[in-house]
Amino acid sequence: MKKITIADVANQATVSKSTVSQYLNERYDYMGEETKARIKKAIEDLGYQPNIVARSLKQKSTKTIGVIVANILHTFSTEVSRSIEDVCNEEGFHTIVCNADDDPVKEKRYIEMLRAKQVDGLIIFPTGNNRELYQRMLDEKYPVVFLDRSVPDIPVSSIMLENEVASELAIDHFVEKNHRRIGLITTSIIDSITPRLERLKGYQNALKKHGIAENENYISSVAPQEVQTALDQMLGQNQPPDAILAGNDLVLMEILKYVKQKDLRIPEDLAIIGIDDVSFASFYTPTITTVAQPTFKMGKMSAELLLNKIKQNKIRDDRPDYRFKPTLMIRESV
Template structure:
């Protein structure tokens, strides 16, 4: 079957090819409603499909961005990518989402693959271990934004939570409720992931601020599969913590599994605060106190900054970091 062309649509609608092209590119400034309706009807009747590759070559833009997430299982990741997709859709951009699993090799593969597909820019939750690749994108003046994490000495705009304040809010609330023996568990810090390190730093600063003794045995980090083992070590110390700050949603899930399996009562035997306001926190029994991130605002900001870079709009600094405020959601677990 012969492929329907712009010329066929123009003939069907009794307009010029340039008018059809203007319609397809949503340039309606000098186009009457009747003309728009005729072109639309002709496209539908003929089943015309634009040649996206040809249009991309002509416009030097694929109207597509790539998003490389660290771990798609995180509630945070799901919500921010939804916000990115919503914002890009409203700006007539498509998104391709890739899951790197915090694996530098997978991240490198996805960066190279997406650039080969000529996406217009990237939003990356960086592993931090592809510094040469990040720097090459900067040298090429390729639009890129980091989300949730930054990489030291790599001047890429980053959208992050105020992570230190997040754990400080958790510790402040626990101290206010009379707790002094407070522990924290995060996922692994081996790769120096920004939010994990900053949340531990914020925890330590808050402990000192309240004049409490900083117990190194109360600070644990591990892969998700090992979280319950670390929690078991914590709670079997000679002087175990009375309260736990779960560093993210995956840690909180493992803490709650352990608590249920070992018949530990919250908050009577162990107080719990999670960083990341997971959907089940409000209806779990007891409802879990959390520190929430403004996930949709963060995702929207990342998309907005990237599209500004793509359209060559001026960004304030070479590397502005956009920090968002956490919010304590007080419930029944503390």
């Protein structure tokens, strides 16, 4: 089957190849509506498919960005990725989303794969354990933006939540509802992941503000699959916590599974607040109080920042970090 070329389109539309090329690159300044309509019809009639690889080589751009999320199961990751895709689509860019599973080896592999595919830039939820690779991209003036996390001494702009404020909002609400034995369960802080450390610090500062002594037995940092075991230990104490702050949506889901299995009542037996406003929080019984992140605004800013770096070729910017305010969504679980 003969491959349809730009010359075939030009002949069919009775225009020059350069006119067809201008049409394909959306340069319509001196092109009449009738000419555009003829070229469009010729492309459709012939079934012409532009050679994307050749065009990318010529333009030195693939009009594609890569997004490497830490864990695609997080509501935050899904909503942010959707927002990034929306912005990129409006600007004529494609998006490739990869899931690193918080694994530095997978993250490194995806960074190298996406760069080999010549994507124009990357938005990364960094594991923090590929510092040399991050620095090399900066040295090569490759466009990168971090999202949700920062990496000390790596001057890449980061889009993040005010995580300490998120914990403080939750603790303030617990105290307002007369809870003083307040626990925190978060995913592992071994790798110094920014939001986990900051949410822990915010929890500790809020307790101090309210004159509540910190109890190390009320704090647990574990993998999601270990949350229920941690709850057994925490709630099995002589004086167990009567309120729990879930550090993210995956922890919240494990807590709710535990509550159901143990036939506990919310909030009578255990008051709960989760950071991340999961979709089911408003219709779970009882409804779950959460601290919401402005996920779509954060995704939008990260995409706009990266596209600006790509278009203006402005890579180093002395690393301004962008922080977004959380919102307490008061419901029935406290």
